Amino acid sequence: MVRAITKKAQLKIQQMTFMLVAVTFLFILVGVFFLSIKLFNLRKTATILEEENAMLLVSKLANSPEFSCGNSFGSKSNCVDFDKLMVLRERMSEYSEFWGVAKIEVRKVYPDEGNILCNEETYPDCGIIRILDRKVNAGPATSNFVSLCRKEVGEKMIYDKCELARLLVSSEVKG
Amino acid sequence: MSELQNKMQGKKAALEISFGWLFAIIAGVIIIFGAIYLSTKIIRTEQETISVETGKEIGILLNPLETSFESAQTTSITIPAETRINNGCELVGNFGEQLIRLDQKSFDKWIETNINIRFSNKYIFSNAQIEGKKFFIFSKPFEFPFKIADLMYITSSKDTYCFISAPDEIEDEISDLSQQNLLTENCSESDIKVCFESNDCDINVNYDMKYVEKDNDEMYFEGDSLMYAAIFADSETYECQLKRLMLRLKEISRLYQEKEIFMGEELCGSNLGWDLNELSELAGSLENSEQLEIIAMTADTVSEKNDARRCMLW
Numbered sequence: 001m002v003r004a005i006t007k008k009a010q011l012k013i014q015q016m017t018f019m020l021v022a023v024t025f026l027f028i029l030v031g032v033f034f035l036s037i038k039l040f041n042l043r044k045t046a047t048i049l050e051e052e053n054a055m056l057l058v059s060k061l062a063n064s065p066e067f068s069c070g071n072s073f074g075s076k077s078n079c080v081d082f083d084k085l086m087v088l089r090e091r092m093s094e095y096s097e098f099w100g101v102a103k104i105e106v107r108k109v110y111p112d113e114g115n116i117l118c119n120e121e122t123y124p125d126c127g128i129i130r131i132l133d134r135k136v137n138a139g140p141a142t143s144n145f146v147s148l149c150r151k152e153v154g155e156k157m158i159y160d161k162c163e164l165a166r167l168l169v170s171s172e173v174k175g
Numbered sequence: 176m177s178e179l180q181n182k183m184q185g186k187k188a189a190l191e192i193s194f195g196w197l198f199a200i201i202a203g204v205i206i207i208f209g210a211i212y213l214s215t216k217i218i219r220t221e222q223e224t225i226s227v228e229t230g231k232e233i234g235i236l237l238n239p240l241e242t243s244f245e246s247a248q249t250t251s252i253t254i255p256a257e258t259r260i261n262n263g264c265e266l267v268g269n270f271g272e273q274l275i276r277l278d279q280k281s282f283d284k285w286i287e288t289n290i291n292i293r294f295s296n297k298y299i300f301s302n303a304q305i306e307g308k309k310f311f312i313f314s315k316p317f318e319f320p321f322k323i324a325d326l327m328y329i330t331s332s333k334d335t336y337c338f339i340s341a342p343d344e345i346e347d348e349i350s351d352l353s354q355q356n357l358l359t360e361n362c363s364e365s366d367i368k369v370c371f372e373s374n375d376c377d378i379n380v381n382y383d384m385k386y387v388e389k390d391n392d393e394m395y396f397e398g399d400s401l402m403y404a405a406i407f408a409d410s411e412t413y414e415c416q417l418k419r420l421m422l423r424l425k426e427i428s429r430l431y432q433e434k435e436i437f438m439g440e441e442l443c444g445s446n447l448g449w450d451l452n453e454l455s456e457l458a459g460s461l462e463n464s465e466q467l468e469i470i471a472m473t474a475d476t477v478s479e480k481n482d483a484r485r486c487m488l489w
Contacts, residue, residue, distance in 0.1 A: 016198060031213075045228060053235045060241035064296075065322040065427050070489035087433040094269045094426060098295045151486050153442060158486055 043175035050171035051139055054101050058144045058169040061104070066095070067167075073149045073160045080106060080167065082150035086123055089131050102138035103170035104131040106148060110164040124150060138170040222286045226277040229254060230292040234275055237297055240314040241325050249313040249354045251332075256280055259306045260329065262299050262408075263291060264415035269426065271419035273297040298416050299327045300408035307331035311354050315400040319471075320478035321431070321489040323424050326400050326416075328407040330356055336406070337362035340372040342382060345399065369406055378406055385468075395464035397471045405464075414463055421458040421470070428455035431488050443486040450477045 061067055062078045066088055069079035085106060088095070106129040113127030148165035151158050233252060240248055256279045263274030274291040298317075309332035314325045330336065335356045338349055346359045362368065370376035379388040380402065386395045387405035394405035394413045405413050432451040435443075454477055457470045481487050 013194075020202065027209075042224065049228070049231050049235060052232075053238065056235055056238035060238055063241050065324065065423075066430065068322070070321060070487075072487040072489055081434075083434050083438055084430065087430055087437050090433070091426075091430065097268070098270060100294065100296070151438065151442060158442065 046174040047139065047171070050101075050174065051142075054139070054169045054171035055142045057099060057101060058142045058167060061099070061169065062144065062146045062167055069147075069149050073162065076147060076149070076162075078144070079147045079149055079162070080165065082124065082129075082148050085129050085131060085148075086118065086120075089118075089129060092132055096132065096134060099132070099169075101132070101169050102134050102136050102172040103141065103168070105129060105133075105168050106131065106146070106165050107168060108148060108163055108165045109145070134172070137173045139173045141168040141170040143168045219286070222279065222281055223288045223290060226279050226286070226288045227290050227292060229258070229279070230275045230277045230290075233260070233277075234273075234292055234294050234297060237299075237312065237314075237327055240312060240327060242314060242316045247313060247315045247348060247352060249311065249352045251309060251311050253309045254279075255308075257306070257308055259285065259304055260301070260310065261304050262301045262329070262412055263303075264412055264419065266415065266418055266422075268295065270295045270422050271415070273299055273416075273419075275299070296324075297327065298324050298420060299329055300404040300412065300416060301329040302407075302409050303412060305329060305331045305334075307333045311356055313352060313354055313357075313403075315403060317398065317400040317420060319397065319420075319424060320474045320481070321427065323420055323427060326404055326420075328403055330407060332356055335363070335366045337366040337368050339368055339370045339376065341369075341380075342371065345371075348399075380406065395467050397467050397474075401467075417464055417467070418461060421461045424458040424470075425455045428452075428458065435488060438486075443484055443488075446484065447477060447480055447488060450480060 062080050067080050067085065069076055069081045072081065073079055108127045113125060115128060116122050116126040118124075118126035118129040143166045146165050146167045147162040149160055149162040152161040236252060240250065242248055258280070259278040261274075261276040261278065263276065265272045265274060273294045275294070276288060276291045278285050278287045280286070311330050311332060313328045313330075315328075317323045317326050332355065335358060337358045338345065339362070341349070341359060349357050349359050358366065367378065368376035369378045369380060371380045371382055373379070374388070377389070380386075381388070382402075385397060385402075386393050387402065388394075389405070389410065392410035394408075394410055396402045396405050401417070404416065408416070428451045432448055432455070435445055435447055435451070450473065454470070454473045457473055461467070461470065481489065
């Protein structure tokens with residue numbers, strides 16, 4: 001009789017323990033599910049903010065000192081200095097985190113030079129100046145039209161040559 | 176036998192009641208406290224997330240304030256909750272970093288966060304902590320001698336600055352901006368007074384000797400954009416941001432130095448390499464605003480030589 005009562009009590013404790021473990025697991029599962037939703041939303045917000053940064057940056061990047069023509073081509077707004085960009089692309093290790101975006105490039109629109117990458121050999125008859133490529137998961141690019149200007153030597157004088165280009169900025173996709 | 180049975184039944188009942196109740200109480204207390212702790216944590220994390228998002232959003236919204244040929248621009252930001260913007264500056268990496276940290280008021284209590292939003296390409300001048308719901312942002316390019324960056328001056332709508340006896344160009348600029356908390360006339364007692372011809376105001380500007388005196392600190396400037404920076408920022412922020420600006424000047428000087436080489440001597444001549452190198456080295460070694468005058472002399476030489484070139488570098 002005593003043994004039967006002890007066994008019944010042990011069974012109750014076991015039942016309680018199983019219940020406790022099951023409840024704990026349930027709470028953990030609910031917590032993990034909730035956290036994963038939160039994390040997903042957080043990553044989504046971070047990506048949206050990065051995209052917003054890229055979108056607003058592209059409209060003003062041409063005026064930043066590393067890109068802008070300044071007064072060397074007269075007072076032009078949204079004017080990008082081709083020679084400066086050629087030097088800047090060589091100094092990207094210093095600027096890799098500066099603008100907080102994944103990719104920056106300038107593509108000539110007119111005259112169309114195709115997909116020829118700009119370097120010292122192909123300059124100035126090239127179509128793409130790759131300024132920054134951080135080799136991260138990049139989102140779709142946002143762009144802005146700019147004048148891509150450089151100095152040209154004519155027969156007797158130096159003149160400004162400006163071409164139509166697009167400045168493209170891609171943000172980093174988080175997660 | 177029956178006596179023993181009775182005794183056992185009594186003990187069993189006692190054990191069942193005490194264990195069941197004990198377990199229910201312990202488990203219940205643990206679960207309730209756990210739930211309260213977790214929900215507090217979640218609410219706090221949620222508030223921190225909102226602060227961080229708002230901080231990032233403020234930084235992003237500063238992008239359109241990049242000037243092209245404008246001399247200054249102004250805009251305002253209104254945040255739904257009472258907010259403290261903590262303006263920080265760190266000299267790390269090639270350009271240093273602008274830090275923004277937001278604390279927001281919730282149920283009449285400040286929720287302090289310790290997450291800083293970092294930007295390398297922003298230069299914000301304000302006191303270390305500004306409080307309010309509406310903030311005014313005024314931006315102005317800093318040229319030394321070429322454009323280095325756009326400086327952003329953030330002030331709370333709660334603080335009104337009154338410029339007394341300012342030079343005509345400063346007075347005109349402030350009037351043209353039409354920023355509600357920047358006045359040149361009809362000042363009230365509670366306004367922060369910025370004086371240009373006397374020494375007994377909250378902020379005293381010596382425009383000829385090029386320094387601003389504020390809270391017993393002297394901040395030296397070159398050009399109007401740095402003068403405004405010294406007026407709106409505390410000395411620690413000003414000195415740190417100035418060093419960051421010099422780091423950028425160092426890099427941009429090198430960029431122009433290499434541009435001159437890239438363009439070749441026969442196209443536009445070559446006369447700036449040495450001076451740009453000196454400017455870059457001086458900028459990189461600036462320790463405080465008092466040394467700004469020395470760099471300004473080299474910057475003037477560089478500017479004159481650039482103006483005399485067949486084709487200007489900037």
